[in-house]
Amino acid sequence: NAGVTQTPKFRVLKTGQSMTLLCAQDMNHEYMYWYRQDPGMGLRLIHYSVGEGTTAKGEVPDGYNVSRLKKQNFLLGLESAAPSQTSVYFCASSYRRRTSGETQYFGPGTRLLVL
Amino acid sequence: KNEVEQSPQNLTAQEGEFITINCSYSVGISALHWLQQHPGGGIVSLFMLSSGKKKHGRLIATINIQEKHSSLHITASHPRDSAVYICAVRETGANNLFFGTGTRLTVIP
Numbered sequence: 581n582a583g584v585t586q587t588p589k590f591r592v593l594k595t596g597q598s599m600t601l602l603c604a605q606d607m608n609h610e611y612m613y614w615y616r617q618d619p620g621m622g623l624r625l626i627h628y629s630v631g632e633g634t635t636a637k638g639e640v641p642d643g644y645n646v647s648r649l650k651k652q653n654f655l656l657g658l659e660s661a662a663p664s665q666t667s668v669y670f671c672a673s674s675y676r677r678r679t680s681g682e683t684q685y686f687g688p689g690t691r692l693l694v695l
Numbered sequence: 696k697n698e699v700e701q702s703p704q705n706l707t708a709q710e711g712e713f714i715t716i717n718c719s720y721s722v723g724i725s726a727l728h729w730l731q732q733h734p735g736g737g738i739v740s741l742f743m744l745s746s747g748k749k750k751h752g753r754l755i756a757t758i759n760i761q762e763k764h765s766s767l768h769i770t771a772s773h774p775r776d777s778a779v780y781i782c783a784v785r786e787t788g789a790n791n792l793f794f795g796t797g798t799r800l801t802v803i804p
Contacts, residue, residue: 613791620796621796622699622781622783622793622794622795622796622797623781623783623792623794624794625791625792628790628791630790636790638791639791668736670738672738682726682743682785683740683743684728684740684792685740686737686738686739686740688736688737689736689737689738
């Protein structure tokens, strides 16, 4: 099993450009998340999905869109990149069990620089 | 607003020392997680707690729900334990986690 993979690993964008980050998981997890990590701050949730075809806003959703057309994939889009979106982006997936709770499995991260 | 605070922010220890990292939070929670972020950036889950204590190898995690506090202990610390340790909580009824800013641990041989 590959676990959670993210594409690309690193990207440089100019202000105003668009791009899509791809997250894929092969563990048949229902839940998927996109986070951003910035210096001096904890991971912050951008958007999440509780199942195929569903998405919801997290703590910092502005400037991002997501789609979950297939259970194994969760896409994060930046329509018009801004320097404030320079960050490291992590995808995570999880299952939840009533008795054992939840463990999130993280991807390796995507480093994005917006000039 | 849920706030998750970790202390200390940075910690340097000699190999073999006993390490304690603390996490405090401000709202009712259904679970607390401890995660480890390696120097290369990868994040792995260490523990999920809703009460009591859990142990895995040299790592021990405890939680006191009444005091809204958790600790992560590392016994016989080793340089390979050097990493950022992150506390995260799931507020009761919420779908997402709130994360602390992490504790950077450096273990010197």
